[in-house]
Amino acid sequence: MAENPFRIHGLVTGEFFTDRTAELTRIRDALRRPASKLLVYGYRRMGKSSALALAADQVNRQRGHAFVADLSTASTVADVSNRILQGAAAALGKRWKNVAADLAARLQATVSLTHDRASGLLLPTVSLQLRRADLEDQRATLGSVLDAVNDLARDRGATIGLVLDEFQDIARFGGEDAEWHLRGIIQRHDHVSYVLAGSKPHLIRRMIEPGRAFYDMLDVLYFGPIDPTYFASWIEQRMRGAGVAADGVGARIIEIAGARTRDITQVARTCFDRAVASGKAEPRDADLAFADGVAERDDAFADFWQQLTPHQQNVLRALAVAGEGLTSAETSARFGLASSSAVSQALAALVDAGRLVREERGGARYEFDSPFLRGWVVSRALLDIGIALPVTYRVPAAAVVGTAAALPRQATEASV
Ligand SMILES: Nc1ncnc2c1ncn2[C@@H]1O[C@H](COP(=O)(O)OP(=O)(O)O)[C@@H](O)[C@H]1O
Ligand SMILES: [Mg+2]
Incomplete structure (x- = not known):
């Protein structure tokens, strides 16, 4: 059987990766230019991490120095430090000798070297106790780790490009304080260029508003769809x-x-x-x-559905069929919606849970994060209220723009 020409797991490279020429150029430029600071943000599953990894790879192949640290799984600030140290050792260690030992020496007591069997590399790791230390101590270590990367670059006469992927997750460890702390560190480095990347546009847009930590500090690259x-x-x-x-x-x-x-x-x-x-x-x-x-995804979506309140379920049904205009009297009656403040609350909870996305286009607009969940609601949960639509049904664009959505009365197309 012919090999499938599409890949959907992990980062895509080589022939499986297409387009993104302009994005790659901007990311590479930022990674190479000393002290530059670029924000790359867009919805998840757009292809950011793949493009960031490729850009870092290209910089390294052109005799530059860059690496990616993924913060999305970190449970503590100490884990963030480990991701950065490990990324530095793995990527920079290919070109420079003794990177791990150099970093460990700069960080003295806080960091030790462990032998990674899989890669054969020595990886610098902060001491395990730090994970349970005060937030202040963990932050101080993160500051020292990034200072050490900056010093390493300076001493070797180079610029190091550092991508912090899913950087907005830093706010899990102390909210706005964590953002200000990161800003403070980044600001003092002349030999590291930072690319901050993230998948939660509603959080990230807030982080760069006036009065917030990253206001007026970052060049911005919005990572949208491929043409x-x-x-x-x-x-x-x-x-x-x-x-x-x-x-x-x-x-x-x-x-x-x-x-x-x-x-x-x-x-x-x-x-x-x-x-x-x-x-x-x-x-x-x-x-x-x-x-x-x-x-x-039937099992996963059915489990998710079970955990919703009946009102949240109705809000999702309404959104799948009527798009916007959830507050119109007709939609309200048809889907059994409560007051408009209760609808807003349900929408906000579903955004927080990552199931809906909220966009500001002349007022708040909501959409399903996943087209497959939308398809599931359409094909499995509308029959409860007597609506049959094909699984591929999408709200016509006109209905999304207008306030009172045009509602399909009956199934007009055959279900697939
Ligand atoms: N440039 C691309 N060309 C082809 N497929 C891509 C490309 N970028 C992303 N993909 C597809 O999208 C998936 C998710 O990409 P990823 O880089 O992890 O996105 P993000 O970091 O924005 O969530 C990849 O596994 C691949 O299937
Ligand atoms: Mg990603």
Whole structure:
């Protein structure tokens, strides 16, 4: 069987990575320019981490020095320090001798070297006790770690580009104080250039408002969707290259899967698997592939649904069918919604849980974070109130813009 030309796990590289030329250029430039500070933000599954890793890799191959530290899994500030130390040792250690030992020497008692069997490298790690120490002590160590990276760059006459991926998660450890602390450190470094990247636009936009820690400090790169026309033709080209005829399926995939790179790639991947036997992918295969994506998540979505209050469930139903205009009397009555403040509360809770995203486009607008969850609500949870729509149903654009949404009365298309 032909190898699937789409990858959906982890970071994509090589032939599996496409486009992002402008973004890569800006990130590379920021990583190389001493003391520059760039914010890269956009929704998750857009392809930020893949682009950041590739940009750092390109900088290193062009005799520069850059690395990525992923903060998303850190449970303490001490863990953040470890991510930075390990990233530095792994990436810079390939070009410079004794990076780990050098960092450990600069950090003295706080850091020791452990041998990583998998990579064969010595990795600097802060002492385990630090994870249980006072926040102040943990922050002081993070400051020393970043100072050590800056000193290392200075002493070697170089600039080190450091990407802090999912940096907004630092606020989990002390809220705004943590942001000010990070700003203070970053500001004093002339030999490190920082790229702060994050996936929570509603939090990040707040972090750069006047009066907040990162106000007026960062250049900003908004990481949006890949151009849909380009992406559609790339998808078809990849399919053809792997022996599957494709004409029109690329555009249909994007129409259904929405704007996020990973969602699109996932539908394309399933679509390819479905089409490989016949050697031909048609637009209808995109619909079937999307339905597969919804079905695969059935257990997880059903569990999630069970944990919602009945009112939150109704809000999701209304959003799936009516889009905006949740406060109109008609929508309210149709979906059993409570007062508009209760609707706002439900929406805010679902945004916090990462299930909806909130955008400011002339007032707050809400959308499902995942097109698959939207498809699940449409295909599984609307029958409760007597509405049958195909799993791929999306609110027509006009309904989203207007205040009173046009409501489909009956199922007009066949369910897939
Ligand atoms: N430039 C790209 N070309 C093709 N697929 C991509 C690209 N960027 C991202 N993807 C797809 O999206 C998935 C998630 O990408 P990732 O970089 O982890 O996004 P983010 O960091 O924004 O959440 C990848 O595993 C891949 O399937
Ligand atoms: Mg990421």
